[in-house]
Amino acid sequence: MIRFILRRIAQSIPTLLAVVTVSFFLMRLAPGGPFDLERPLAPAALENLRRVYGLDRPLLAQFGSYLAALARGDLGPSFSFRDRSVLDLIARGLPVSGVLGGLALLVATSLGVGLGIAAALRRGGAVDRLLGIGAALTLSLPSFVVAPLLQIAFGLSLRWLPLSGWADGAPSHLVLPVITLALPQVGALARLTRTSLAEVLRTQPVRTMRSLGLPPLRVTRHALRGALLPVVAYLGPLAASLLTGSVVVETIFGLPGIGRYFVEGALNRDYTLVMGTVLLVAGLVIALNLAADLACAWLDPRLRVAA
């Protein structure tokens, strides 16, 4: 098991390297630079700034020193947020995105899996039929439509909840963003659970258990173990995308999370901030995929042997 984990970590290094390389050269090839202000700087001042940040050196040398710093765990200083390091900014943004994504994940998983189980146990029942339409509907509701509608309904008309802002994570500020983030995933997870559980429920072992007279609840519990495999596999990338923040949700609700830092970094040509956020996201995707695989191996002994 430990060898499996170590091998996966080793395999992730080329991926992360590819992320660093692609985003580094993509940004440097792009026109514009971090010091293009609306009012142009004096050439001498610009030259000075470029020297301080090492932008006057050859591109490959810059890349080399970035990698060297990265190996020491240093993501460099931010270009647009003066006197702040990228690590600093990520340390401020990650908790915001993390709380938001974590709650959304919790809501989406409990609701989605619960509804999926209910639908699979009674195929053709009320929940099942509702899910047939509901899943397609929630999957088709873009977050940038849902968010303004929620703002109008609960923020402007009813005045129950604040329109936007973070306010140090006050619960009332979290409700609308969490709903917006979780809603499409409820449908996706419910559908996945329903299909998967329905499939397991028609396998021989389950039929045998039923024919032996096991109580339905125990049969369901056994079936669920196998049925949750694809759900858990789906949760890995889903968790990564939710935890690293949704660009749209953070923009609309004005939340200072990773997604916002990324967009602002990209717009300001803040090279190091963009690299830092992209690396963070890639790292989380890899880590959570690994976690999902391990969870699958725990659920399914056959995968353990293969690993």
Added chain:
Amino acid sequence: MSGAVATAGPARRTLARLARMRTALAALTVLMLIALACLAGPALTGHDPDRAYPDLRQLPAGLAAQPDASHLGPALERLAFRMRVHLDATAREGDTLRLTLASDAGVDRRSLVYLPRSGLFGQPAVQEERDGGRSLVVTVQVRRLHFLFGTDVQGRDLLTRCLAAGRISLAIGLAASLVALLIGVAYGATAGFLGGAIDATMMRCVDVLYALPFVFFVILLLVFFRPSLTLMLVAIAAVEWLDMARVVRAQTLSLRERDFVRAARALGVRAPGIIARHIVPNTLGPVAVTATLLVPQVILLESFLSFLGLGVQEPQTSWGVLVADGARSIEAAPHMLAAPAFFLIATLVALNVFGDGVADALDPQAG
């Protein structure tokens, strides 16, 4: 397929499948109608998508003819100011307006072109001239304009704009899906057919690409290089072909051991020929399912990028652009969000339902 459906006879099962096909067909009909409306609609609504009526901004949706009484007065005041005259008298008989224009410096007849130019009036006709040209009596037809879905911030007809935007959204959705489909099928079939070390390497690359935060890369690309339709198409296609490659590869792995493929190989057909003639046609079922579910994803991604201002640019427009406009003025004019959101969501729901239907119809195990 447990419970009711499993124990029911084949007749019940067929009926259940037909019912599901009926929803799929209904979804297909909705899609066709939306596509038809987007193609033919802008010519039929009576407005050009870019024609702005500055006097009729952010009109709510409605059936009433415009300009109505509440908009006519301010519009005339604005026009009189433009024409450097003041309105001495206005009288309305049906759709004909009788205006008395006055100016101490004399009314310049050339300035009358401002009336038809506003889009609200027909050609003016001078009835009489008084005070040696310092006053002019003019009759002009008030046009009856209809804005079913209201107008936007610049006074453009929202229905026409939604339909014109739909052309772009649908075109991008189909084109990017097609590109992703071609890449995915070619890549997956090649990997699956060649097998062994090549297959392992090729799929390892797909795994690496899966781990990349692609949406972030697409945003980077579009922020750094001028957003353009081509760039967005390429970026979306580059993200979305991975699923297709996996599906096709899995199919190909089982196909390559089948007798007809072996026979072709024994007859000396080369790998490209076998892939093109025997492998790809036999993967079309799952490919069709993946592709129908790919189109809504692409449309969603396009509108997401356009919403952020990174996708389709003015003067072209897409549903994402219109939704972004609507979200900005949601307090003053909620209809501006409702109209494009309706088109976008209806299309996405119909595509998803249709995709599910196709998947069910092609899956022999499904109820």
